[in-house]
Amino acid sequence: MEQQCKLLLYLDSRRYLHDMKTNCVDFLEQLTDKTICKFPPLRFLLEVDIMDLLDVFPEVGELLIREPNKVQNMCNDILYACLQAIDLEIKNRIEYAQVAVTLRLKGVPRLFKSNPHQYNGLVTIDGLLISYSKPESYVYHSVWSCPEECEGSEVILHYIPKHPPKCFVCKSVLFENSGLRRCGEQVTATFKLPDQLLLKRFHITDDLFPKLELGLRYILHVVVTKKNTIVWSLEKVIPLPAPITSPIPKDVEDLFKACKGIPWKFIYCLASSIGVNICPLNCFMHLKINLLLSLTSIKANAITGASIVHVLAGGFDTRYVAEIMAEAAKLADRHVILGTVNSLASTALISSSGGVCMLPLPLHIYHQKQVSSLLSAIETGDINTGTGQAKLKSAVWAQGMDFKKMILFNVASVFGNVCRGDCGEYYDEIVDFMMQQAVEPVGIGKEEIQALKDVAKYIDLVAGIEVDLDDATENLLRSYFLAARKENTxxxxxxxxxxxxxxxxxxxxxxxxxxxxxxxxxxxxWLHVSGSPEPRFAPEEYLQTPADVRKLQKIINSFKDWLEQFTSTLL
Incomplete structure (x- = not known):
């Protein structure tokens, strides 16, 4: 009783009690002798801030977390008491079962962890929304009557029971007045939970499913009973940029100072830490750089809405490109590998939201419908799910051998940028690397693992930076684009x-x-010219990727001289 009084005081202080009384008055004023015989339901939507409740009355807040159904019954009692306090005679003809509070929660702390083997109290579930069904009806108010017409034998239930109830007077089996049934709408939402292979499905009622958006993470607050799981509320997980004062990994900071903030030096060195045990250090650097840029764009898209950089590697079908992609995909929050059979491209794209959808095999091996769905999603930014559309929030990593043999010959134009994959120029280095690995196998050491962790942490720190173009940069990009279009459209x-x-x-x-x-x-x-099909615009010696950063600086300087002549622009 003491906790119920505290809950009553809290509702009164937050004006919820006033809203309850107003709702009850409106409900009673609309009733007539004809409508009251149909046992109409009274519903009140109560949204409670748990953090605020814990601050004002900690005992009640802890009770709500520990025994949510008990607090639900308290709210029903308070709403019924508000109804009975109104000075109208028709209130006496309203039964307790007709009154119910729909409790919705917000600001639920994530300090407690639920035991998955023993669901007690309020359970918090974190999941990625994969799909949801079309709205379907469900019963939230049903009236059962006695065939013998016993007085006062009507039973009001908030569901359809498996077996019909019996009359408490004559013990006859009650029948449902189907005309008095009240129904709402609900959808069946499918979530992918972290560290779980099987998907979870939950029923989301009509006041909650407008919040659903495919490809987003949600925190669900559910109450698990013996027969079903009831979703009380859900909250969207919104990523926020890292604070300015967040510390940068020391090795990355030292590298940034050593490179003096020059992009081709710094990003070149950062990307070299990807796939160190797959190929020599200076091999496939164009691919590694594009993968690093793509990973950064994914995080930036989630926070600032920046454009996503997709990766399409052109070259021969060897294992190195796919293995480097798989190694780089581990730096993303999530990654999904698209198979060739029994795999929907739309499901893979939604499941990889905030991460990478990777195609390890050449594009021409995949089914035409899969490739068409991927290209359509990249080109339009929308994923067609059959029941609706979802925004593309993942990067697509693919590779191709010969685009001329494909039906979709314009696949490279959809990606916008093609990076250089395995074109055979690293054959000698790879053979020496494989021989050395065969003689002296070297595993992944702590330094390599720490380097990848530092890169992933650094990407998280810089993802929230909003970047603009200045006039000189925009003019250079435009001049190159127009000159390159004249050269080869x-x-x-x-x-x-x-x-x-x-x-x-x-x-x-x-x-x-x-x-x-x-x-x-x-x-x-430089990256765009390097990935262009041969013969390329610039001389080959300007597009090499040496192991020495000083040689790279000389190559970029020579490339700048060529770019000035190609675009007729002074750099």
Missing amino acids: RSVSVGSMSALIAICLTSARLCRRKVANIDDAVFAI
Whole structure:
């Protein structure tokens, strides 16, 4: 009784009690002699802030977390008491079962952990929304009457029982007045829970399912009973940018100072830590750099809405490109590998929201419908699920051998940017690397693992930086795009411009700058020219990836001289 009084005081102090009385008055004023015989339900939606309740009355807040059904019954008692306190005679004809409070929670602390083998109290579930069904009806108010017409034998239930109840007077089996049934709508939502292979399905009622959006993380507050799981409320998980005062990993900070913030030096060195046990250090650097930029763009898209950099690697079908992609995908929050059979592209894209959807096999091996769905999602930014559309929130990593043999010949134009995969130029280095690994096998050491952790942490720190283009950078990108289109329209599609801008902005973001400069534009153009089909615009010696950063600086300087002549722009 003491806790119920405290709950009553809390509802009164937060004006909930006043809203209950107003709702009861409106309900009674609408009743007539004809409608009251139909036992109409009275529902009140009560949204409680748990943190506020714990601050005012900690005992009641803890009781709500520990025994939510008990607090639910207290709220029903309070609502019925408000109804009985109104000075109208018709109130006496309203039964207790007709009154119910729909309790919704917000600000639920995540300090407690529920035992998955013993669900007691309020249970918190964190999951990624994969899909939800079309709305279907459910019964929340049913009236059962006695066939012998016993007086006062009507039974009001908030569900359809498995076996009909019996009359408490004559013990006859009651029948349902189907005309008095009240129904709502609900959807069956499918969630992917972390560290669990099997999906979980929950019924989301009509006042909650408008909040659902495919591909987003939600915190569900549920009450588990013997027969079903009831979702009381759900909250959307919104990623926030890291504070400015967040410490940067020491090795990354030292590397940034040593490279003096120059993008091609710093990003080149960061990307070299990917796949160190798969291939030599300076091999496939174009691919590694594009993967690092893509990982950064994914996090930036979740926080600031920045454009996502997709990766399409062109070259021969070897295992190295797929293994490097798989190694880099571990740095993302989640990644999904699309199979060739029994796999829907839309499901894979939604499941990988906030991460990477990877195609380890060449594109021409996949079914045409899968490739079409992927290209449509990349081009439009929307995923067609059959029941609706969802926003694309993941990066697509793919590789292809010969685009001319594919039915979708414009696949490269959809991605916008093609990075250089395995074209056979690292054959000698890879053979020596494999021989050395065969003689002296070297596993993944602590330093390599720590380096990848530092890169992942650094990406999280810089993802929230919003970057703009200055006029000089924009003019350089535009001049290169127009000149390249005149040179070869097939290798430089319309989508290449958006890819160039996205890479340029991501490069500045990795260097912790809010404005992209000429160096970022030169770096983006260098990556674009390197991935162009042969014969490429620039001389081959300007597109190499040496193991020495000093040699890389000389290559970029020579590339700048060529770019000035190609675009007729002074850098």
